[in-house]
Amino acid sequence: MKQITAIVKPFKLDDVKAALEVLGIQGLTVTEVQGFGRQRGHTEVYRGAEYTVDFVPKVRIDVVVADGDVEKLVAAIVEAARTGKIGDGKVWVTPIESLVRVRTGERDADAI
């Protein structure tokens, strides 16, 4: 099992979700996050007062999948989230040791 984590632009969330649903993903976790990469923060002028945006708002999507599904899912996320502009985000994959579904107690592959 692997966990796929994607950091994408907020407005791309719906597209990514739709792409994953097409591939049979039945659940994912979304978190509102802020951070910076190469895009850095930027300075805004709002109502005459200048303020610095240190961190850029993004959404983080986490989904746990079977090993064999990783490649096509990562590709689907990247495809759906890309705008070609700076700040499109990142996707990474981490191994998962074990998994339990709280309601039923099912484990590992059954709990995905």
Place this chain on the structure above:
Amino acid sequence: MTPTPSSAKLSEIRAGVLRRPGLVGSQLRQELSVAYDAWLQALLTARDGVALVAVGGLGRREPAPYSDLDLVLLHEGKVNGLASIADAIWYPIWDSGMSLDHSVRTPDQAVAVAKEDLKALFGLLDIRHVAGDAGLTGRVRGSVLDVWRATATKRLDEMKSISRERWSIAGDAAFLLEPNLKESRGGLRDAQALHALAAAQLVDYPVWVREAYPVLLDVRGELHRITGRADDVLRQQEHDSVAAALDLADSDHDGEQARDTLLRRVNEAARSVAHALDLAWRRVETLGSTRSPRRWRFGSSRPGPERVGLAKDVVSQDGEVMLARDADPWSDPGLVLRVARAAAEHDLPIAPFALERLAAESAPLPTPWPRAALDDLLAALGAGQPAIAVLESLDQAGLLAALMPEWDAVRCRAQHNPVHRFTVDRHLLETAAAAAEHDGDVARRDLLIMGALLHDIGKGFPSPDHSVAGAEQAEVIARRMGYAGDDLAMIVGLVRHHLLLPNTATRRDLDDPMTIRIVRDSVGDSAELLDLLHVLAIADASATGPAAWSDWKAGLIADLVGRARAAVGGSRPPTIPPLDDERRQLAERGELAVIVGADEVVVAAPDDTGTLYRTTGVLALHALDIRAASIRTHAGMAVNRFVVEPRFGTMPDPALIRSDLARALKGELGLADKLAEKERTYSRRPAGAAHRRPSVHWFDDATDATVVEFRGEDEIGLLSRITAALERAGLDVSSARVSSLAGVVVDAFYVTDGQGKPIPPEARPALEAELRSAWPH
């Protein structure tokens, strides 16, 4: 061998009762308490000098399936083997896995605890004999009741503070989407408190609470059964199954789903209980004050209770807002809203009797509403948080729906959304109160507040998009209230587009020019509407629930608004209506003139330094609140029109104003002292309340002058202080537009320096400091 009932565990017996088909509501409670009693009776073998009694829920024969067993072992004292008698009861209960709240006491100890601890006293009021020496139980019941009857009025404050602390944690069951059936305001504990007051023979247990209380008990019983826990919070995820267990069905008639029916019943029951408890407390307070001997000690020379005039025919007395003796709701339809305004501005409750009279005797407002009625509603809402309780009390009396029939459609209306905390009606009031907090950052706080009050009104009407349905309703409502033209369009726009910014900011690419164009097109290129929508989004989110707002969302929306604003262009300076013929002729006559109309005063006077300050000061002295003003100079004369509202009824005699004005202009009236005196007497705000900081805005778009705009909380005599400050700062006012809306003034002045030139930016900070001194600190 099959176990006999007495050898079975109590939890198994409970499970057996819970499995019996068709056993719900009062029958379930009855069967549970019969089964518990039978099982407990077998545990107490000793008969003399000891008694096992149930208190709390089991005492009232209404145990919820998974709540604690509240038991007391009463004994005479010096009972041999008391410890083993107790062990023989408590251990089997613990071994059953039941939660137990237990104590061992002599009758004297029980009474002592009751004197000490109000919560324990309430428990002991419901004491019920289960096993052992019934005489012992009877003695305790009698003594506790005696203690309570003798001291109940004195313990009211303690009772209130315990309740309020509980509500501050558990919230208000009448408006929560996830109420705590036991602890929330209007919940079971409040009904039990009412019962206790009735037991002390201070109030009657109202008949509508007799109906509401079992509703809460029934729901709690099924909630426990379904969750298998002693959880009293009716969570949204359990709504469907609890509704099904109580046999509630979806209604074909009005599309209400079973879960909505469930929540509405709970909300309404809680509303009844909370209202009854409010009434009961006030009744006990009145009893306490009339029974107190101190009142009579100083003889008959003591004057009657102090009544303070708050507005025409509205007074405060004993911490409540009441009607003046000769008030006549039938001939004075604006009275309801004057009462509401006075109550909200002074953060006082409206006396129940006043509400009853208003509900029974008020004539409907004419359509469109008179301007004063709308002003009063806006000022009431503008008071912020205190307005919520005031409007709730109007609603309880049916007065809110009389003003706005559409309100019924959102009353107690559930929302299927895990982010929302409140029913729709309460959410609207909360949003209006949150909007009222923003007084410096928008030009038209009155429109913001009205938009906030109406933004979700569409949720009460069948439509796929509540913003669209809401805009239609808002137009009807706002028109009835007397809105027209641009203001009407702005309110409709606020309701129609209240989700535009949050939805666009989180779901669209802000770098895409199309995104900005969509926003621009929706707000019709109006920077004002954009700003109002921004603040409305913040107020809406803060009134929704903790999950609805975050720095993350705030940042995205601010970014979007910043970009859209740059595209729309800056806000325009306020426009000043041109001089009409009447005022032109007045000016050309060149002499002091005062014309008093039904709701306006026109003053023509030589345009000297101090004229404006003295004119507004004299109006304030005559208890005239200035609602709007248009200030112009022509032919060396100032001709100023003031739209005024007499604070206490009728317009003053024009001759009186004229003579005071003539003296004031010559500097003979001692205006400053008299005004200061007036301000002390009639300050609208309760003593000690904090002032919000006013804001000062500059606009450069006018030709030949600079526009300076003040936004801040209204005060008696404020306009005269602002104009005095302008004159101290050496500014010439060529024209002005003054308005007071929702308790906040927005006063724009076209000013020049002494040489008739615009004010350069570098001179502004010093002037601003001088101008801010117009507000008290």
